[in-house]
Amino acid sequence: MLFREAILLLALGPLVYYALTLWASITYFRGQAQPLGSEPDYSPPASILKPVRGLDREAYENFASFCLQDYPEYEILFCVLSPGDPAVPIIEKLQDDFPERRIRLLVGAAAIGASGKVNKLCRLVQEASYDLLVISDSDVRVESNYLRDVAAPFTDPKVGAVTVFFRSLIGGSVGATLDAAGSAVEFAASALLARRLEGIHFTLGATMATTKQRLEEIGGFEALANHYVDDYELGRRITDQGYRVELARTPVCMVYPREGLLQFLRHELRWSIGLRNVRPGGHAAIGFTFGLPWTILAAAVAPSAAVAMFYVLAYLILRSVVYLTVGVWGLEDAVVKRNWWLAPLRDMANFGVWVASFFTNHICWRGLDFRVTKGRLIPLKEPQAAGTLFSIKQSSGGALSGEKLVPEMEEGIEFPEPLVDFAVRQTDVTAFVRGKSVGAGDD
Numbered sequence: 001m002l003f004r005e006a007i008l009l010l011a012l013g014p015l016v017y018y019a020l021t022l023w024a025s026i027t028y029f030r031g032q033a034q035p036l037g038s039e040p041d042y043s044p045p046a047s048i049l050k051p052v053r054g055l056d057r058e059a060y061e062n063f064a065s066f067c068l069q070d071y072p073e074y075e076i077l078f079c080v081l082s083p084g085d086p087a088v089p090i091i092e093k094l095q096d097d098f099p100e101r102r103i104r105l106l107v108g109a110a111a112i113g114a115s116g117k118v119n120k121l122c123r124l125v126q127e128a129s130y131d132l133l134v135i136s137d138s139d140v141r142v143e144s145n146y147l148r149d150v151a152a153p154f155t156d157p158k159v160g161a162v163t164v165f166f167r168s169l170i171g172g173s174v175g176a177t178l179d180a181a182g183s184a185v186e187f188a189a190s191a192l193l194a195r196r197l198e199g200i201h202f203t204l205g206a207t208m209a210t211t212k213q214r215l216e217e218i219g220g221f222e223a224l225a226n227h228y229v230d231d232y233e234l235g236r237r238i239t240d241q242g243y244r245v246e247l248a249r250t251p252v253c254m255v256y257p258r259e260g261l262l263q264f265l266r267h268e269l270r271w272s273i274g275l276r277n278v279r280p281g282g283h284a285a286i287g288f289t290f291g292l293p294w295t296i297l298a299a300a301v302a303p304s305a306a307v308a309m310f311y312v313l314a315y316l317i318l319r320s321v322v323y324l325t326v327g328v329w330g331l332e333d334a335v336v337k338r339n340w341w342l343a344p345l346r347d348m349a350n351f352g353v354w355v356a357s358f359f360t361n362h363i364c365w366r367g368l369d370f371r372v373t374k375g376r377l378i379p380l381k382e383p384q385a386a387g388t389l390f391s392i393k394q395s396s397g398g399a400l401s402g403e404k405l406v407p408e409m410e411e412g413i414e415f416p417e418p419l420v421d422f423a424v425r426q427t428d429v430t431a432f433v434r435g436k437s438v439g440a441g442d443d
Helices: 002-010 012-033 059-066 087-097 116-127 146-155 174-197 212-217 230-240 261-278 280-289 291-301 305-330 334-359
Strands: 046-051 074-080 102-107 132-135 159-163 166-169 208-211 244-247 252-255 362-365 368-373 376-379 385-394 401-409
Touching: 002 012, 002 291, 012 174, 012 280, 012 291, 012 305, 046 059, 046 116, 046 146, 059 074, 059 087, 074 087, 074 116, 087 102, 102 116, 116 132, 116 230, 132 146, 146 159, 146 208, 159 230, 166 174, 166 334, 174 252, 174 261, 174 305, 174 334, 208 212, 208 230, 230 244, 230 261, 261 280, 261 334, 261 362, 261 368, 280 334, 291 305, 291 334, 305 334
Parallel strands: 046 074, 046 132, 074 102, 159 244, 166 252
Antiparallel strands: 102 385, 132 208, 159 208, 362 368, 368 376, 385 401
16 A cells, blocks of 8 residues: 555656646746847857767758858857868868858867867867857757857856757658657756756757856866766856856757667667766656656556546646647747657657666767766777877868877777768758758658
8 A cells, every 4th residue: 555655656756847847948938939128239259169070960051050140250160180080071161162251170189088079179269269159069050040149148247158959850760750859848848947946057069158268267178078978067067156057049950860769779878878977866866757657657556547547647648738838839849849749659768768877887979989987988998099180271271271290089980870861951941051952852
């Protein structure tokens, strides 16, 4: 009897959590729907920093969207570790297609720590011309008002960083559909609840914006060079200094690879391992927010069919309303609109990944194997040293300059999570790229 009552009580936890996230989300998105006030435009010069390795799906279209910003003065800096990186020709084409934009390609970054991404960020910050730094992953696509939205919160001197929500663009695979059907909703819902209860203490790799001054106060990216979840660490350290992390108004678009089901599960497991290492208590507490397993347990021990039906219906209704409210109404995510009914399958996958994350600390990230310990990356195999060219190529064309040799990681390795289809397709976001068609494909 006591066991049954405990199960029935604990099974109410996820339902309460869904209701709270619904409240926080409705409150936030209602406020966002209000027209902007008459505050003066705030658009300081900005440096967009992009650490790149390999090609994401539709890489050119993703990069080109940053060249189409309605913003008075900004530059775009890319950094790759090797001149043979397959992203280099794409970036060079970008320089040719947008000669009016200041686009710089940096080749080489000192091996400060285990994270190749953060090593590149260290060099990008050193090379950046402006104080406002806007960092964005290479699988992100943005609208023309992106920079204005990101810069606006910095009018408040108490804001130390800005991040964003995201919508999804997929190529139609099973793994990508299941991934995109829930990722944007789950991140936004949990972040908005955190915002209401304690404030946001993290950023998201889709956009991490801060200033050189705030970055210097936390030791720069050099202090994060051995950390796996660098976006979380950046936000946490900035808020520890007494500043706030705010959200930009307009979500970005995350372009998903055509991944299979196993690739999706590996990707989710990698991030769950990262979360367990940086917030072990929070990661454990997630177990009380999984509605599907608790609903199944409650229905199994319920004293009557009516009680069992209450739990099942309450879970299905609340879960559906959260997906429709956050994903369809709030984020205006077309993928969620088509696939919101996959929420129970997504919950089942998330629960399995969460359980599995307690039994391993091993991850494979960008082709390299690591062990994650207390949020730090420990390479399982020593990288092979090689001479890497430090160079810069300006968008004006010209030869590479500023060349010198430094020890760096060997680049002759395969890329992980193969993004097998880079065929471009015309979407709402890319249709305006330079006023020309960029091809088509199925969504």
